[in-house]
Amino acid sequence: MTGARKLRIGFMPLVDAAALIVAVDKGFAKAEGLEIELVREASWSNIRDKLAIGHFDAAHLLTPMTIASTLGLGHVKVPFVAPVSLATNGNAITLSPALFEELGQIAGQELENPAISAQALGALVRRREAQGLEPLTFGMTFPFSTHNYQLRYWMAEGGIDPDRDLRLVVLPPPFMTESLREGHVDGFCVGAPWSSVAVDAGLGVILHFGCEIFPRAPEKVLALRASSVETDPQLALALVRAIAAAAEFVEDAGARGEVASILAKEERLAVDAKLITRTLEGRMIVNAAGDQRQATDYLVIRRDGGCRPNVRHAAWLYAQMLRWGQARYSLDHLSAAQGVMRHDLYDAVVGEASWSPEPIGAFAGPAFEGGDLPSYLRAFPIGEKI
Amino acid sequence: MKIVIVDENPARAAILEEGLREAGFQDVERLGEMHNLLKRIYAIDPDVILIDLENPSRDVLEQMFQVSRAVRRPVAMFVDQSDAASIEASVDAGVSAYIVDGLKKERIKSILDLCVSRFNAFSRLQDELARAKSDLEDRKAVDRAKGILMTSKKLTEEQAYAALRSAAMREKKKIAEVARAIITAAELLK
Numbered sequence: 001m002t003g004a005r006k007l008r009i010g011f012m013p014l015v016d017a018a019a020l021i022v023a024v025d026k027g028f029a030k031a032e033g034l035e036i037e038l039v040r041e042a043s044w045s046n047i048r049d050k051l052a053i054g055h056f057d058a059a060h061l062l063t064p065m066t067i068a069s070t071l072g073l074g075h076v077k078v079p080f081v082a083p084v085s086l087a088t089n090g091n092a093i094t095l096s097p098a099l100f101e102e103l104g105q106i107a108g109q110e111l112e113n114p115a116i117s118a119q120a121l122g123a124l125v126r127r128r129e130a131q132g133l134e135p136l137t138f139g140m141t142f143p144f145s146t147h148n149y150q151l152r153y154w155m156a157e158g159g160i161d162p163d164r165d166l167r168l169v170v171l172p173p174p175f176m177t178e179s180l181r182e183g184h185v186d187g188f189c190v191g192a193p194w195s196s197v198a199v200d201a202g203l204g205v206i207l208h209f210g211c212e213i214f215p216r217a218p219e220k221v222l223a224l225r226a227s228s229v230e231t232d233p234q235l236a237l238a239l240v241r242a243i244a245a246a247a248e249f250v251e252d253a254g255a256r257g258e259v260a261s262i263l264a265k266e267e268r269l270a271v272d273a274k275l276i277t278r279t280l281e282g283r284m285i286v287n288a289a290g291d292q293r294q295a296t297d298y299l300v301i302r303r304d305g306g307c308r309p310n311v312r313h314a315a316w317l318y319a320q321m322l323r324w325g326q327a328r329y330s331l332d333h334l335s336a337a338q339g340v341m342r343h344d345l346y347d348a349v350v351g352e353a354s355w356s357p358e359p360i361g362a363f364a365g366p367a368f369e370g371g372d373l374p375s376y377l378r379a380f381p382i383g384e385k386i
Numbered sequence: 387m388k389i390v391i392v393d394e395n396p397a398r399a400a401i402l403e404e405g406l407r408e409a410g411f412q413d414v415e416r417l418g419e420m421h422n423l424l425k426r427i428y429a430i431d432p433d434v435i436l437i438d439l440e441n442p443s444r445d446v447l448e449q450m451f452q453v454s455r456a457v458r459r460p461v462a463m464f465v466d467q468s469d470a471a472s473i474e475a476s477v478d479a480g481v482s483a484y485i486v487d488g489l490k491k492e493r494i495k496s497i498l499d500l501c502v503s504r505f506n507a508f509s510r511l512q513d514e515l516a517r518a519k520s521d522l523e524d525r526k527a528v529d530r531a532k533g534i535l536m537t538s539k540k541l542t543e544e545q546a547y548a549a550l551r552s553a554a555m556r557e558k559k560k561i562a563e564v565a566r567a568i569i570t571a572a573e574l575l576k
Binding site for chain 2: 043045046049074075141142143178326
């Protein structure tokens with residue numbers, strides 16, 4: 001390659017941007033002949049629009065949002081593609097200490113099993129309705145996000161219709177803790193490190209890790225405009241190589257301290273490195289008493305084929321959009337959604353084609369078989385049918 | 387037509403509001419406090435919402451695209467796909483517009499153009515302010531350094547300034563940079 005190729009890439013300050021940030025700050029991108037300027041953004045909408053109009057060459061983006069933009073759901077249709085995944089899992093559902101306490105009393109036992117906590121939440125929602133109290137309010141980060149789907153799936157297993165029985169509101173992650181303090185929300189689902197920020201402030205209790213709702217939720221991808229990949233596939237391949245190498249480094253337990261200090265910097269996440277280390281280790285402090293819980297899959301970056309874009313994941317995400325009335329069903333949409341996941345580009349340079357990953361899974365409900373979306377959706381008592 | 391401006395920067399919001407009023411839009415409301423944003427927007431029930439792009443609450447507005455029972459009127463972002471230049475101009479200026487579906491495109495276009503020019507005017511103003519502020523700080527640093535040289539080396543003011551200037555030329559630096567180095571050194575040698 002002659003001279004470094006200059007790129008601008010947008011990101012949100014979250015731990016699940018680790019592979020992208022490390023690719024740039026630890027020299028993996030440079031080794032591929034890429035000179036990347038990372039631009040920290042304030043909202044997912046900004047990232048999407050700047051990628052769409054060409055201000056960004058690529059972006060750290062919510063996987064469901066990448067699909068929504070491609071299908072033109074709720075917004076202008078701009079086809080994006082994902083040649084590499086940046087993260088699987090990484091979210092947590094956090095409640096106000098008062099709500100956590102109340103659910104515990106209703107359940108009469110530990111709340112670690114989401115089936116039990118969902119039932120307790122359902123009972124509480126019905127009780128509040130009977131008493132004429134305001135419905136509970138939960139925050140999440142974007143309509144097209146796994147955070148939204150995690151909350152809805154969990155609530156619906158407790159007999160709650162999330163559009164009717166309580167309020168779900170979009171909240172920017174930096175406002176989540178403050179909203180708990182002010183009582184604007186009773187709980188939220190958010191990516192790391194924001195649940196830990198609420199726990200450390202004594203304002204939140206982590207109820208569930210995202211991976212306890214869905215064991216392998218497709219969280220973030222590196223998104224590019226489909227048109228730019230058509231005209232310059234070599235660029236996408238160079239990005240895949242850089243990110244896959246960086247992801248390998250992020251997963252190395254011996255490098256955690258260094259990764260945490262790279263991410264913690266002022267111009268990256270600007271949070272305490274300790275919070276980042278906890279997330280990378282999957283060893284989370286869940287309440288003000290300092291109790292810890294661990295899940296090795298709390299956040300998956302590279303392991304188990306984590307970087308490879310997965311067509312089945314796109315179908316599953318499309319099914320969640322259908323279930324909650326965000327999309328209308330068509331086979332064209334289904335195949336367009338699947339077409340976002342450009343595993344062909346990934347396989348061309350990384351070569352894990354034979355890997356068959358674990359399904360996304362869920363703590364309850366029907367198994368997702370892939371193609372037959374109508375019967376998958378019919379199996380849920382709550383949600384739209386097609 | 388009812389217009390809401392969502393901006394945490396009161397000065398910029400005021401400049402935009404003034405522009406809108408001058409252009410004949412009388413029904414303008416400013417929201418500078420982000421908590422319960424959607425609730426307050428629904429209470430106002432505007433036709434157009436203008437928001438600055440540094441605002442994390444932009445994602446909150448995206449919820450209004452959802453076809454859900456909580457949303458009363460369908461809202462869209464103002465993007466005219468035939469007019470890429472105006473979208474770019476608004477992103478560059480740092481402002482975005484959300485409109486109630488069905489509004490006439492031409493009317494919105496004039497509002498957006500106005501936003502873009504006011505936002506750009508505001509950031510030029512800020513640049514000028516920042517430059518004026520740093521000029522002032524430079525001058526203060528040079529004055530302090532001159533004072534240090536005058537007492538420690540028994541120079542007149544002109545001699546002190548000449549010493550600063552020739553050091554700056556020798557080291558290819560700004561006079562203010564040399565002055566700051568002298569201040570730092572003097573503090574260390576105290």
